[in-house]
Amino acid sequence: MSASAPQRKVNVRTPEVMERVQAEVETHYRSTLVEAVRARGNLLQIGGTTVRLAKEFGFCYGVERAIDLAYAARRVFADKRVYLLGEIIHNPEVNRQLTEMGIISIPVGRHEEEVARLTSDDVVIVPAFGAETNLMKLIASRGCMVVDTTCGDVMSVWKRVRGYAKGGFTSIIHGKASHEETRATSSRALGDNGNGHYLVVLTLADVDFVCDYIRNGGDKQAFLKRFSAASACSPGFDPEIHLQRIGVANQTTMLKSETEEIQRRLQKAVEDRDGGSSANFQVFDTICGATQDRQDGLFHLLKQPLDILLVVGGYNSSNTTHLVEIGEQQLPTFFIRTADCLTSLEQIIHFDLHLKAEKTSYSGKLADRESPITIGITAGASCPNNLIEDTLLRIFALRGVDEAAVRAAAGV
Numbered sequence: 075m076s077a078s079a080p081q082r083k084v085n086v087r088t089p090e091v092m093e094r095v096q097a098e099v100e101t102h103y104r105s106t107l108v109e110a111v112r113a114r115g116n117l118l119q120i121g122g123t124t125v126r127l128a129k130e131f132g133f134c135y136g137v138e139r140a141i142d143l144a145y146a147a148r149r150v151f152a153d154k155r156v157y158l159l160g161e162i163i164h165n166p167e168v169n170r171q172l173t174e175m176g177i178i179s180i181p182v183g184r185h186e187e188e189v190a191r192l193t194s195d196d197v198v199i200v201p202a203f204g205a206e207t208n209l210m211k212l213i214a215s216r217g218c219m220v221v222d223t224t225c226g227d228v229m230s231v232w233k234r235v236r237g238y239a240k241g242g243f244t245s246i247i248h249g250k251a252s253h254e255e256t257r258a259t260s261s262r263a264l265g266d267n268g269n270g271h272y273l274v275v276l277t278l279a280d281v282d283f284v285c286d287y288i289r290n291g292g293d294k295q296a297f298l299k300r301f302s303a304a305s306a307c308s309p310g311f312d313p314e315i316h317l318q319r320i321g322v323a324n325q326t327t328m329l330k331s332e333t334e335e336i337q338r339r340l341q342k343a344v345e346d347r348d349g350g351s352s353a354n355f356q357v358f359d360t361i362c363g364a365t366q367d368r369q370d371g372l373f374h375l376l377k378q379p380l381d382i383l384l385v386v387g388g389y390n391s392s393n394t395t396h397l398v399e400i401g402e403q404q405l406p407t408f409f410i411r412t413a414d415c416l417t418s419l420e421q422i423i424h425f426d427l428h429l430k431a432e433k434t435s436y437s438g439k440l441a442d443r444e445s446p447i448t449i450g451i452t453a454g455a456s457c458p459n460n461l462i463e464d465t466l467l468r469i470f471a472l473r474g475v476d477e478a479a480v481r482a483a484a485g486v
């Protein structure tokens with residue numbers, strides 16, 4: 075097969091398959107307890123223990139679709155080798171389930187090497203984040219069957235950055251350069267003919283550095299050292315040329331307030347340089363609706379009186395991380411992977427965003443069984459409801475309430 079071979083996309087969504095798949099997915103990830111608590115205004119109070127759930131949390135439409143398609147691929151191609159590029163979503167429990175079903179995950183750092191060995195008899199699942207254009211071409215050249223679960227909201231960002239490239243604008247992407255979605259988006263920012271450019275900024279310090287260069291110029295080598303070391307700029311990027319006309323986009327799962335600030339600062343820098351004109355600046359907010367709803371849901375939850383906040387999800391999940399950042403600004407917040415992280419009333423194992431490591435902390439509030447406590451819970455778009463259920467049950471168990479009593483109180 076040639077390198078320009080067309081993609082061999084296969085449709086696994088037949089009504090008969092999807093009916094069986096959805097039943098299987100529900101068995102793995104659904105929680106009647108969580109649904110009951112939601113129906114009761116997201117509140118469950120038993121004795122002195124109160125749990126409040128955010129209005130929006132957990133699986134988004136893009137994640138549900140990706141999981142459905144992965145399950146369907148396994149079912150339709152029961153006699154074939156089915157591969158997955160990295161992780162379907164950033165949740166270890168979901169990925170473990172897919173591995174148990176015999177879906178082979180190809181680690182991110184080994185995509186090219188492993189895909190180069192595949193044949194036309196193999197099936198490749200593209201995750202919800204999408205994949206880089208070169209990798210997609212390689213998959214096509216091997217003739218593999220492709221089940222593409224890329225979320226429509228991610229594809230909207232691709233459309234935007236392709237448009238920037240077409241108009242001669244460099245894409246400034248707010249995101250994490252190493253994140254699968256941002257890598258896939260960056261590859262589209264090169265444009266259909268490969269002449270486009272991109273720069274990925276993560277922090278406000280990155281943005282201020284770029285703004286300073288836009289206004290005043292500077293040390294080109296220092297600029298390139300800062301961004302190319304992190305693979306955060308396109309090959310051949312020249313800040314003197316490629317910051318002249320810029321268009322801003324973002325990874326779909328960033329913190330809304332930070333993205334807006336970044337847009338504002340970049341626009342101001344371009345206007346300062348160009349005598350107040352914004353003709354060389356474009357912007358399009360590409361945070362997805364699901365991320366926004368979960369952030370808004372948490373802001374709403376934080377208006378209620380809470381003693382601690384638990385955020386449940388995979389430690390490498392971008393949208394979950396931002397929920398933790400929001401919570402941390404207001405109250406003691408614990409980022410837990412599963413209910414097992416609540417090891418006792420005294421100790422919580424959780425991920426510390428600042429140390430970038432798991433650690434164990436003491437929560438005096440939880441430990442005092444005699445005093446009333448209100449615990450807030452939220453979860454990112456990649457966290458299934460069964461993990462929220464486990465967390466709910468674990469909290470009440472630690473506070474002396476057994477599962478039957480919890481279910482009865484929730485009306486399940």
Ligand code: SF4
Binds near residue numbers: 136363
């Ligand atoms: S978080 Fe947003 S972009 Fe990602 S899968 Fe969900 S809806 Fe799609």
